[in-house]
Amino acid sequence: MPRTHITTVINGDETEFLTEDGTSLLNALRDEVGLTGAKEGCGTGDCGACSILVDDRVTCSCLMFAPEADGTTILTVEGLADSGDLHPLQQCFLEGAALQCGICTPGFLMAAKALLDKNPDPTETEIRYALAGNLCRCTGYDKIIRAVQEAALEMRGK
Amino acid sequence: MKYVAPSSVEEATSLLSASPSAQVFAGATDVVPQLRAGRPAPELLVDLKKIEELVSLKSDDNKWTVGAATPTAYLTEDEAFSHEFPGLSEAAGLIGSDQIQNRSSLGGNLCNASPAADSVPAMVVNGVRAVVAGPSGTRVLDVSEVVTGPGQTSLDDDEFIVEFEIDNMPARSGDAYLRMIPRTEMDIAVVGAGARVTLADDGSIEQAALALAAVAPTVIRIPDAEDALVGTTADDATLDAVAAAASEACDPIDDKRGTVAYRKQVAGVLAKRAVLIAIERAEQRNGTN
Numbered sequence: 319m320p321r322t323h324i325t326t327v328i329n330g331d332e333t334e335f336l337t338e339d340g341t342s343l344l345n346a347l348r349d350e351v352g353l354t355g356a357k358e359g360c361g362t363g364d365c366g367a368c369s370i371l372v373d374d375r376v377t378c379s380c381l382m383f384a385p386e387a388d389g390t391t392i393l394t395v396e397g398l399a400d401s402g403d404l405h406p407l408q409q410c411f412l413e414g415a416a417l418q419c420g421i422c423t424p425g426f427l428m429a430a431k432a433l434l435d436k437n438p439d440p441t442e443t444e445i446r447y448a449l450a451g452n453l454c455r456c457t458g459y460d461k462i463i464r465a466v467q468e469a470a471l472e473m474r475g476k
Numbered sequence: 477m478k479y480v481a482p483s484s485v486e487e488a489t490s491l492l493s494a495s496p497s498a499q500v501f502a503g504a505t506d507v508v509p510q511l512r513a514g515r516p517a518p519e520l521l522v523d524l525k526k527i528e529e530l531v532s533l534k535s536d537d538n539k540w541t542v543g544a545a546t547p548t549a550y551l552t553e554d555e556a557f558s559h560e561f562p563g564l565s566e567a568a569g570l571i572g573s574d575q576i577q578n579r580s581s582l583g584g585n586l587c588n589a590s591p592a593a594d595s596v597p598a599m600v601v602n603g604v605r606a607v608v609a610g611p612s613g614t615r616v617l618d619v620s621e622v623v624t625g626p627g628q629t630s631l632d633d634d635e636f637i638v639e640f641e642i643d644n645m646p647a648r649s650g651d652a653y654l655r656m657i658p659r660t661e662m663d664i665a666v667v668g669a670g671a672r673v674t675l676a677d678d679g680s681i682e683q684a685a686l687a688l689a690a691v692a693p694t695v696i697r698i699p700d701a702e703d704a705l706v707g708t709t710a711d712d713a714t715l716d717a718v719a720a721a722a723s724e725a726c727d728p729i730d731d732k733r734g735t736v737a738y739r740k741q742v743a744g745v746l747a748k749r750a751v752l753i754a755i756e757r758a759e760q761r762n763g764t765n
Contacts (some may be wrong), residue, residue: 322479339521340477343507362509375549375578381508381577385479386523405623429574434627450661451573 324388328353329397330379337351344368346384347394355395355424366452369425370394378434380452396422398431406469407431416465418456426452431465438474442467481523485609486523486729486759494633495520498635502530502545503540503579507761526764530583533557539644544583544599544606544637548595553579562757563670563750570655573662573706577745583637587621589694590664596623596695597670598610598653598685603616604642610635617741620687623694649674649683649711652750656742658733665690666734669746671754679759681705686718686751690728691743701747710755718751719744 321336328351335350342361347353347370361364361380368380371393398405404412407427417423426449433440433448440448445466446459452464482488485595497646499518501507511517524530529654530545533554540557548568551557558565571580571594585595596619604619619640624630631637640740645651652674657663668689676682685706686698700721708714726741 329716339479340512340517363505363572363576366573369575372578374617376575380573381504381523381576383479383504383523385481386525432574447573447661451575 322385324387324420327391329393335384339383339385341384341386342380343384344379346387347379347392350384350397353394353396356428357421357424359421359425360417361425364451366424366425366449367422369428369452371432373426374432376429383437393431395427397432398427405431406472407434407466410469410472411462413476414461414465414468416457416461417454420445422452422454423458426433426454430469433466434470434473434474438470440466440470477517478519479519479521481529482528483526485527485529488524488527489609489634491520491522491609492636497631497683498522498632499642500524501708502581502584503547503576505576505580506584506590515709524583524636527638532639537644540642542582542640542642544639545629548580548582548585549574549577551582560645561602561651561655562596563672563754564595564598564604564642565653567653567668567670570594570653583625586619587629587631587637588621589625589627589629590667591626591693591695592655592668592690593648593690593695594665594668595653597689598651599642599666599670600643600687600695600697601641601670601672601685602639602642602651603685606640607638608635608681609638614638616641620695620697627695635700645761646674648676648758648761650754650758650759650761652753654750654753654755655689656746664733667739668740669743669745671720671747671750673751675755675758680707680709681755684751686722686747688722688726688743688747691728691739693727695716696725697714698722698747705751715748715751719737719739719748723748 322393326429359367363378363381498520500522530543532543552569555567595596600620653670655668670687672685674683684702704717723740723744
């Protein structure tokens with residue numbers, strides 16, 4: 319099977335990789351680029367564990383064919399921290415114990431980042447709707463919502 | 477599967493004509509789950525999002541034109557569009573999560589041909605037209621003519637929808653869409669109801685359109701309910717007739733989301749409520765806004 323050459327910017331770095339056309343972007347990120355932060359939960363766009371930002375919009379990388387990424391700018395959870403300093407969302411998830419097993423966490427972080435990028439002061443209801451595409455079987459969601467509220471507060475203070 | 481992203485409508489139609497086993501897609505939010513569920517893989521995946529007309533949202537003095545592959549998030553984020561067509565904007569905004577909204581499109585929601593597609597009743601009541609491209613040029617279909625049954629459309633294999641045309645909302649008119657699901661977000665309609673009304677100067681209903689989703693093999697119009705509304709001010713007796721006509725027109729399935737009897741009853745309730753919201757919006761759109 320011939321492989322297609324893809325050029326993207328991932329987490330700030332120009333990145334090239336080869337992929338088979340029918341491969342999901344999620345699998346290409348994990349297996350070709352070596353970024354294993356995004357997880358596969360359902361593979362059908364229901365659980366949000368594979369959420370990444372593509373051209374600043376949150377999307378399920380399991381629903382994208384890898385060749386669609388050509389020419390795009392991608393942010394994965396690996397690009398969230400700034401030179402070793404955790405992003406306020408990551409710090410607040412950590413301090414607020416907003417995770418247990420952690421499989422869903424990269425997806426929640428990226429969906430929350432997309433929300434706070436466009437709405438720095440969301441209500442609890444807005445946070446719950448914005449995270450409706452992310453499933454968590456451990457936390458009961460409450461600590462996640464509170465961590466996002468805490469991070470939003472901190473980010474507005476800067 | 478080979479992936480291609482044509483940059484023009486002509487390039488796309490010639491690719492489709494040359495490849496009998498090709499699948500066009502926009503956001504792939506239905507295509508990928510279907511492939512993973514075991515649907516035979518096409519030889520060719522034709523990504524329509526690199527064609528300029530297919531990802532655009534614009535208006536002129538007479539109409540809105542929405543590219544068939546335009547992410548539904550663009551519609552809900554556009555204040556002018558959402559102000560003029562709140563029902564259609566809300567229906568489009570109910571399709572899945574934010575992750576899905578950034579990929580899902582009116583063209584995909586229509587051509588996936590699910591009886592439960594949220595945007596379709598709202599498009600039907602607004603008289604939306606689909607501009608369909610094929611090897612011999614384009615043709616224009618009413619949206620209600622596109623879906624012929626679950627998973628089936630009237631488009632040929634080498635045709636696809638380029639864009640939708642939506643005539644400007646007239647004065648004293650409004651639309652609405654309501655959906656019943658067993659939870660708050662992220663589910664498929666048990667019943668969906670789209671309504672649009674235009675009011676006469678005396679406040680009575682001059683024109684009415686009502687369409688239901690998830691209660692028949694395709695989205696259905698309810699002419700008996702529409703006739704019952706015209707000339708009235710939607711008093712209680714008229715609304716009871718609307719609900720009865722809506723329930724009567726349903727031919728739903730039993731499944732885990734709802735029984736036949738439940739769907740019929742909910743169809744009547746949602747039809748009434750959607751009509752009332754459309755009337756309220758029509759009263760606010762008095763020609764100066």
